[in-house]
Amino acid sequence: MLDIDTVSKSFPDDAGADRPALEPVNLTVGEHKIVSLLGTSGCGKSTLLRIVAGLEAPTTGRVSIDGAHVDGPSREIAMVFQEPRLMPWLTVAENVRFGILDLPKAEQKDRIADVLDKVGLADFQDAFPKQLSGGMAQRVGIARALARQPKILLLDEPFSALDSFTRQKLQDHLLSLWEADRFTMVFVTHDIEEAVVLSDRIVVLRGQPGRVEKVLDLDWPRPRARTAARVQELKAEIVGLLDLR
Amino acid sequence: MSSIDIAEAETTAGSRRSIAKGAAPEQARSMAAAAVRRALTRAILPLLVPFGLLAVWFLFSRWGVFDPQLMPAPAEVADELAYLIDDGTLLTHILVTVERLIWGFAWGALAATALGAATGYSRLARTLLDPTIQALKAVPSLAWVPLFILWFGIFETSKITLIAIGAFFPIYLNLMTGIQDVDRKLVEVGRIMGLNQFQLVWRVLIPATLPAYLTGLRGGLALAWMFVVAAELMGASEGLGFLMIDGQMTGRPAIIIGALILFAIAGKLSDAALGRFNARLLRWQDSFGVQEHSKS
Ligand SMILES: Nc1ncnc2c1ncn2[C@@H]1O[C@H](COP(=O)(O)OP(=O)(O)OP(=O)(O)O)[C@@H](O)[C@H]1O
Ligand SMILES: [Mg+2]
Numbered sequence: 231m232l233d234i235d236t237v238s239k240s241f242p243d244d245a246g247a248d249r250p251a252l253e254p255v256n257l258t259v260g261e262h263k264i265v266s267l268l269g270t271s272g273c274g275k276s277t278l279l280r281i282v283a284g285l286e287a288p289t290t291g292r293v294s295i296d297g298a299h300v301d302g303p304s305r306e307i308a309m310v311f312q313e314p315r316l317m318p319w320l321t322v323a324e325n326v327r328f329g330i331l332d333l334p335k336a337e338q339k340d341r342i343a344d345v346l347d348k349v350g351l352a353d354f355q356d357a358f359p360k361q362l363s364g365g366m367a368q369r370v371g372i373a374r375a376l377a378r379q380p381k382i383l384l385l386d387e388p389f390s391a392l393d394s395f396t397r398q399k400l401q402d403h404l405l406s407l408w409e410a411d412r413f414t415m416v417f418v419t420h421d422i423e424e425a426v427v428l429s430d431r432i433v434v435l436r437g438q439p440g441r442v443e444k445v446l447d448l449d450w451p452r453p454r455a456r457t458a459a460r461v462q463e464l465k466a467e468i469v470g471l472l473d474l475r
Numbered sequence: 476m477s478s479i480d481i482a483e484a485e486t487t488a489g490s491r492r493s494i495a496k497g498a499a500p501e502q503a504r505s506m507a508a509a510a511v512r513r514a515l516t517r518a519i520l521p522l523l524v525p526f527g528l529l530a531v532w533f534l535f536s537r538w539g540v541f542d543p544q545l546m547p548a549p550a551e552v553a554d555e556l557a558y559l560i561d562d563g564t565l566l567t568h569i570l571v572t573v574e575r576l577i578w579g580f581a582w583g584a585l586a587a588t589a590l591g592a593a594t595g596y597s598r599l600a601r602t603l604l605d606p607t608i609q610a611l612k613a614v615p616s617l618a619w620v621p622l623f624i625l626w627f628g629i630f631e632t633s634k635i636t637l638i639a640i641g642a643f644f645p646i647y648l649n650l651m652t653g654i655q656d657v658d659r660k661l662v663e664v665g666r667i668m669g670l671n672q673f674q675l676v677w678r679v680l681i682p683a684t685l686p687a688y689l690t691g692l693r694g695g696l697a698l699a700w701m702f703v704v705a706a707e708l709m710g711a712s713e714g715l716g717f718l719m720i721d722g723q724m725t726g727r728p729a730i731i732i733g734a735l736i737l738f739a740i741a742g743k744l745s746d747a748a749l750g751r752f753n754a755r756l757l758r759w760q761d762s763f764g765v766q767e768h769s770k771s
């Protein structure tokens with residue numbers, strides 16, 4: 231279980247004074263859940279995710295996984311970024327290996343073959359990143375994270391740079407990967423529909439500094455049709471919450 | 476949905492074939508023919524201008540346009556070089572020059588790599604050392620000559636030091652800025668994967684800096700050639716530079732021109748070798764020049 235306990239963050243501004251970016255957030259995420267962080271630009275979503283990842287220290291509060299304090303990158307957590315962030319000098323397979331360097335060679339090989347097969351890139355294991363399309367590169371990024379067999383997978387707007395067609399495919403694909411491996415998933419998105427279709431829980435953030443505006447729990451079964459009335463209704467509600475009209 | 480569907484939908488059939496499988500045999504044959512054609516063009520085109528100049532030189536000498544006392548005919552230069560080859564001195568001169576170049580370049584590259592890595596990686600080292608190094612760079616390198624001669628005499632040490640200084644700056648600057656320009660986002664990927672400092676350096680910083688460093692090495696080599704001539708002109712008893720001075724003193728322009736041509740060939744060959752080595756190491760780069768290269 232992931233526990234976010236009164237986590238807030240301030241950054242020093244140009245004059246050196248503290249400027250709050252995120253007001254205290256409380257959130258617990260059960261195992262095998264999918265939680266999305268939704269909100270307007272600059273409300274601290276990435277900041278919160280980076281704190282959970284151990285890339286940044288919170289100003290107040292603490293993050294723990296199954297009771298263990300998170301104070302740096304950990305084996306249990308993997309992250310997918312908005313950009314694929316592949317090492318351009320490594321082949322696809324080597325990029326995936328990059329996340330599991332501490333494992334024995336044979337195990338590395340098995341996992342690389344396994345995850346590349348899962349994301350449908352087995353044929354491209356020897357290709358360099360420059361030879362991949364945007365969607366393929368992002369799939370390598372996902373494979374690299376999954377190879378670590380993380381307990382918690384964090385994704386920061388993983389599909390926002392893709393066209394809507396590819397994005398839907400990858401959303402469905404990510405869901406099937408999640409069904410197979412049952413990791414906990416926390417993802418940041420700007421796409422309300424994406425949040426509604428995928429999440430067990432949607433955390434709506436607003437403002438600058440960011441505050442949790444509302445937490446929505448969705449216990450409907452998946453897969454959810456994008457056109458379903460319920461989906462559309464909830465979308466409208468969230469648009470209202472965010473004052474987007 | 477199965478994963479294969481996605482791969483099919485997202486990649487065009489063409490790129491899939493060319494990366495994953497390989498072309499049909501008849502296509503392969505015509506592609507091979509085209510490749511041979513391109514390789515020939517690439518080998519011949521660059522030689523066109525040098526041979527054209529040679530022809531002009533030859534004709535102008537034959538027509539008496541040039542004063543033979545100042546600009547001898549190509550055949551005379553060839554004769555002079557052949558004579559030096561026969562008595563074995565030319566090889567000695569070349570080897571002496573190349574040896575100086577290698578030592579100077581090696582010392583310069585070594586110092587530049589150590590200092591550039593330090594100033595690129597550590598802010599403390601940068602604030603401490605870089606201003607001084609930049610100030611030294613502002614001194615025209617040849618201005619060191621009198622001091623070196625005073626300190627080290629006119630023998631090898633002063634020459635090699637001068638060449639090392641020439642090679643130093645491009646390597647140092649490229650390495651330092653290369654390290655500072657490494658994409659912070661990639662470093663972050665390393666951090667989140669739990670890499671330690673050593674692994675971060677070895678697996679992210681070094682490969683990411685390699686293109687800039689290799690550019691620096693190439694620039695350093697070019698300057699090393701420049702300074703080996705300068706060093707030999709300032710006083711030597713052997714080497715291609717000495718040969719030129721000797722030609723000047725004894726009024727034999729053929730020797731000077733012969734040595735010039737040898738410098739051109741040696742410089743070009745060493746640069747091409749390093750360029751080739753770089754291209755191999757940087758196969759992964761997604762830049763215009765590399766694409767052009769990989770197409771042919
Ligand atoms: N390293 C930093 N230094 C200073 N301020 C920062 C830093 N990182 C983020 N901020 C500030 O914190 C606030 C929240 O940023 P964050 O990137 O978390 O927003 P976000 O919700 O992810 O926005 P977006 O949806 O546009 O990605 C912003 O006002 C930003 O200026
Ligand atoms: Mg963000």
